[in-house]
Amino acid sequence: MTDRYSTLFPSVQQQVSAAEWETRVNLAACYRLIDRYGMSDLIYNHITARIPGSDDHLLINLYGLLYKEITASSLVKIDVEGNILSTPDTDYGINKSGYVIHGAIHKARPDVGCIIHTHTRAGMAVSSVKSGLLPMTQTSMRFAGHLGYHDYEGPAIDLAERERLVVDLGPHDAMILRNHGLLTCGATIQQAFNTMYQLELACRAQLDAMSAGDEITLPPQEVLEKTAHLYQPGTRRPYGVLEWHALLRLLAAEPGGYPPYYQ
Numbered sequence: 479m480t481d482r483y484s485t486l487f488p489s490v491q492q493q494v495s496a497a498e499w500e501t502r503v504n505l506a507a508c509y510r511l512i513d514r515y516g517m518s519d520l521i522y523n524h525i526t527a528r529i530p531g532s533d534d535h536l537l538i539n540l541y542g543l544l545y546k547e548i549t550a551s552s553l554v555k556i557d558v559e560g561n562i563l564s565t566p567d568t569d570y571g572i573n574k575s576g577y578v579i580h581g582a583i584h585k586a587r588p589d590v591g592c593i594i595h596t597h598t599r600a601g602m603a604v605s606s607v608k609s610g611l612l613p614m615t616q617t618s619m620r621f622a623g624h625l626g627y628h629d630y631e632g633p634a635i636d637l638a639e640r641e642r643l644v645v646d647l648g649p650h651d652a653m654i655l656r657n658h659g660l661l662t663c664g665a666t667i668q669q670a671f672n673t674m675y676q677l678e679l680a681c682r683a684q685l686d687a688m689s690a691g692d693e694i695t696l697p698p699q700e701v702l703e704k705t706a707h708l709y710q711p712g713t714r715r716p717y718g719v720l721e722w723h724a725l726l727r728l729l730a731a732e733p734g735g736y737p738p739y740y741q
């Protein structure tokens with residue numbers, strides 16, 4: 479018997495609601511963009527999205543695919559506990575233990591439509607320095623007072639740690655998992671992506687500044703607070719919306735070799 483590890487999946491567009499298909503296309507694009515901007519980690523980690531109007535149904539990647547292989551029709555539909563509701567005809571499954579962080583947040587935060595977790599080099603590095611993320615650049619200032627920290631407790635997430643994870647995230651849309659990596663969430667896929675892009679960039683800039691060896695200068699507290707407020711989603715405009723169509727055009731224009739994300 480041969481394993482069925484093909485990644486050519488038939489389209490499910492005709493079998494799902496319009497809302498689910500739209501979520502699938504945007505989530506597949508989000509996986510591609512996380513990879514495109516250097517934030518993927520082989521086949522590991524997850525981006526999950528809630529299907530609007532559904533009874534807490536979520537979409538997640540098949541475990542074993544590179545982010546650049548993920549398509550709308552390859553995504554798996556699960557409930558909030560991680561039980562599979564529908565999946566392509568394949569021997570690939572889902573990484574249920576990797577899902578528990580996402581599951582805890584989806585359960586506790588009904589306002590969250592999408593969660594992204596990464597293990598990037600810059601994210602892991604900043605997650606391991608005592609000072610955490612410094613509000614040293616305009617990009618990082620949006621996170622001042624709007625960033626959770628969760629201490630590392632080992633790879634297995636038990637029930638009690640799930641509760642601490644939710645408490646540590648609080649009302650924020652971004653969290654540093656100490657000695658581990660980054661997590662962002664948002665009302666929409668677009669917003670969660672935008673927040674992760676900014677958080678990652680802030681981490682990279684901080685490491686560049688730290689390695690320069692000079693003292694790092696920070697603006698006064700009142701400037702930080704004002705800036706953080708002005709950069710919250712909804713203060714001036716929602717985040718990730720204007721950029722999204724441009725980002726989809728970027729994906730569409732890239733040379734092929736993999737099935738398009740919208741398949």
Ligand SMILES: [Zn+2]
Pocket residue numbers: 523595596597658659
């Ligand atoms: Zn992780």
